[in-house]
Amino acid sequence: MNTTKPKQERSRLSKNKILESAIEIFAQKGPAGTRVDEIEAKAGVNKQRIYAYFGSKDNLYRQVLLKVYAQATENEKLLKLSEKNIPEMTKTIINSFFEFHQQNPLFWRLLAWENLNGGKSLSDDDWKTIESNYIEHLRELYKTGQEKGLFDKKILFSTYLISIFAITFFYYSNQLTISNLLSLDMEKTDFQSRFINEVQRLFVRATQ
Amino acid sequence: MNTTKPKQERSRLSKNKILESAIEIFAQKGPAGTRVDEIEAKAGVNKQRIYAYFGSKDNLYRQVLLKVYAQATENEKLLKLSEKNIPEMTKTIINSFFEFHQQNPLFWRLLAWENLNGGKSLSDDDWKTIESNYIEHLRELYKTGQEKGLFDKKILFSTYLISIFAITFFYYSNQLTISNLLSLDMEKTDFQSRFINEVQRLFVRATQ
Amino acid sequence: MNTTKPKQERSRLSKNKILESAIEIFAQKGPAGTRVDEIEAKAGVNKQRIYAYFGSKDNLYRQVLLKVYAQATENEKLLKLSEKNIPEMTKTIINSFFEFHQQNPLFWRLLAWENLNGGKSLSDDDWKTIESNYIEHLRELYKTGQEKGLFDKKILFSTYLISIFAITFFYYSNQLTISNLLSLDMEKTDFQSRFINEVQRLFVRATQ
Amino acid sequence: MNTTKPKQERSRLSKNKILESAIEIFAQKGPAGTRVDEIEAKAGVNKQRIYAYFGSKDNLYRQVLLKVYAQATENEKLLKLSEKNIPEMTKTIINSFFEFHQQNPLFWRLLAWENLNGGKSLSDDDWKTIESNYIEHLRELYKTGQEKGLFDKKILFSTYLISIFAITFFYYSNQLTISNLLSLDMEKTDFQSRFINEVQRLFVRATQ
DNA sequence: CATGAATGAGCATTCATTCAT
DNA sequence: AATGAATGAATGCTCATTCAT
Numbered sequence A, B, C, D: 001m002n003t004t005k006p007k008q009e010r011s012r013l014s015k016n017k018i019l020e021s022a023i024e025i026f027a028q029k030g031p032a033g034t035r036v037d038e039i040e041a042k043a044g045v046n047k048q049r050i051y052a053y054f055g056s057k058d059n060l061y062r063q064v065l066l067k068v069y070a071q072a073t074e075n076e077k078l079l080k081l082s083e084k085n086i087p088e089m090t091k092t093i094i095n096s097f098f099e100f101h102q103q104n105p106l107f108w109r110l111l112a113w114e115n116l117n118g119g120k121s122l123s124d125d126d127w128k129t130i131e132s133n134y135i136e137h138l139r140e141l142y143k144t145g146q147e148k149g150l151f152d153k154k155i156l157f158s159t160y161l162i163s164i165f166a167i168t169f170f171y172y173s174n175q176l177t178i179s180n181l182l183s184l185d186m187e188k189t190d191f192q193s194r195f196i197n198e199v200q201r202l203f204v205r206a207t208q
Numbered sequence E: 001c002a003t004g005a006a007t008g009a010g011c012a013t014t015c016a017t018t019c020a021t
Numbered sequence F: 001a002a003t004g005a006a007t008g009a010a011t012g013c014t015c016a017t018t019c020a021t
Helices: A007-033 A036-043 A047-054 A057-072 A083-103 A107-116 A124-128 A133-147 A157-173 A175-182 A189-207 B007-033 B036-043 B047-054 B057-072 B083-103 B107-116 B124-128 B133-147 B157-173 B175-182 B189-207 C007-033 C036-043 C047-054 C057-072 C083-103 C107-116 C124-128 C133-147 C157-173 C175-182 C189-207 D007-033 D036-043 D047-054 D057-072 D083-103 D107-116 D124-128 D133-147 D157-173 D175-182 D189-207
Strands: none
Touching: A007 A036, A007 A047, A007 A057, A007 A107, A007 B007, A036 A047, A047 A057, A057 A107, A057 A124, A083 A107, A083 A133, A083 A157, A083 A189, A107 A157, A107 B107, A107 B175, A133 A157, A157 A175, A157 A189, A157 B157, A157 B175, A157 B189, A175 B107, A175 B157, A189 B157, A189 B189, B007 B036, B007 B047, B007 B057, B007 B107, B036 B047, B047 B057, B057 B107, B057 B124, B083 B107, B083 B133, B083 B157, B083 B189, B107 B157, B133 B157, B157 B175, B157 B189, C007 C036, C007 C047, C007 C057, C007 C107, C007 D007, C036 C047, C047 C057, C057 C107, C057 C124, C083 C107, C083 C133, C083 C157, C083 C189, C107 C157, C107 D107, C107 D175, C133 C157, C157 C175, C157 C189, C157 D157, C157 D175, C157 D189, C175 D107, C175 D157, C189 D157, C189 D189, D007 D036, D007 D047, D007 D057, D007 D107, D036 D047, D047 D057, D057 D107, D057 D124, D083 D107, D083 D133, D083 D157, D083 D189, D107 D157, D133 D157, D157 D175, D157 D189
């Protein structure tokens, strides 16, 4: 298939295909439910390559998490926010998070498996490599906003951010059960954009 | 041991022990990670009883979900709220949900497994039996509150409730990853009670 | 098959059949070459039983060694030797060892695998349980013999015993290569009985 | 690295490195436990070379045996023995064998694997190439010794030689189990040299 | 000659479920 | 109702050997 490619290129491509396939399958079925054979089939490579490149299913899963977390903690749009954007910052964050979940529909799943799993898959050292660069930036802006009277001084940044994380995550992660419980169709774009608007309103009223 | 009990009584007890054990193990390990043998051991009954009473592992899991959902949708305290409680209703709901998660630490896990599972475990008919009695009650109060100008008319009840669900659920379900990401100790009672206060403040400011 | 047997009996029989089959196959093929499936087939039990009773292939091998070593270190005939038998003691020992190898043709194989294996299969505690009861008895007799001038005082008991061990073991363990090298047919009873006689003569002349 | 060497030279060197590495690994792990990959790594050549030079793992093993056996059947010192050395011949043989095992600690292992293996690795034709040149020489000397009354006429040369083979082989091959059984430290030089002395004494007294 | 990749079978172990006593 | 045993399909991982660049 890749016969025309030079060797190193082929190797890199194979490794990538394995990782991409693994992300999808681990996200769908979780670490326990994932079959190495399925990754093999989806990646279109030989199982041997998986073990040659990643050593074990466990480590492949770890690499999946590291890659996905790294993607999630990069956010150009949020990093570009400056002091003069503080007034619309909340809306921007909420938009950005909803957008992220829409474009990375596997993300909440991997996060959920990992939380259920007790976080056994990543070491402390792994976590150190997942420093989110945008979080500290937002923290600074929030503080400045509080000093300028643009944000409620009695609501900590962590409370503010966790709450936004929570609502955006939950909207996707628990769509199924909530839709059933409240008889809603949360997948409809209508519903979703209205929901986003209201959440923005909610946070703006609450904190500003 | 149970030799003095009448047969029917023993049977009921056995069934109960199986279900209780199953709840715990399914919550901890998920449907895929749960071993029938482990339930057998924990319940102290013979595997045959499990199959006699529940037919299959899948159906036992279904019964687990039905039971836990039923418990979760009962809420005396919220049902007792009346029109005159509307002003403190938001605080009460938030308190009540945090309390519920604290007292039922397995609940978010079962919910998370189920959402990851794509909800394949329950049928539409099953869902009809999980009508939450307190939700409609709260919806009425919220509407009344809106009419009386006590709640923001531009924020739907569903948005309001989903947001509260989200934050209380997420606080437990994602504790592990968020603690790592924000370098917090979310398990500490201090942090938690401060967080609850701020969330209450946030929602009160936002909606009232 | 065993349907008429009571349960405990069946269980004991199954366990025994597994162990007996394992002895044979481990002896023939060694720990690395042995397939659990083959033991399953030979024992006529289900693989699950092997794992239920023995936990793992490694532990089954360990049990095999313990059982066979225990058999090898029991020796009624040698234990019965008394002071008055000292003159023919050497012949008796040599006979007894050759006989043992003839009746337990798998023994040298297990010993050989184990020595090649670096003895990783048994723990120090395991070895403590393999106290040979007849060795100390022979050591006493040898000492008495030395004191009475019936055994050469310049040859230690350990040298004496190791040498006899060596020749009897080697006769079976290296039959194949030695037969080829010296163009002999060591399997023939003629050759063997002549060899035994000469070895006896050799040791008697050497030590008495 | 080898770019300055002529092609044929390189080829010969590679083949040799493969064989040397194979000897060590086959000796340590046996034919079943040996991995072609490990030989590849240790030899520092590519797997393809192994297959090009030796065809298969089985044949490589065969070549290993042939080489090692050839080394073992050469013995300058023993070939140099003449009639006038007959009196000390036994001591010389014993010394020479112990020395050989000390200098070729892998030898007994290969021999042991092969005996366990049932000798399937070498054909009759292979064996014909392993004619030991020193054995016939010793046989002659022994016969002369017997005629001169220097050796017991009732002990065959084969018995004599097999016994010496046995003791020297066994001292190394079964060190592990014997050390455990008799609570000895057979690795200590003290013990070993004393043992050798006593074995010499034993054989001299027995046969002369 | 070197090297990454592919093949295909094999192997220890596990598990949900059923059978028979 | 309790319990040991049997079934049969998986599953992660390994390995000798071959291919293709």
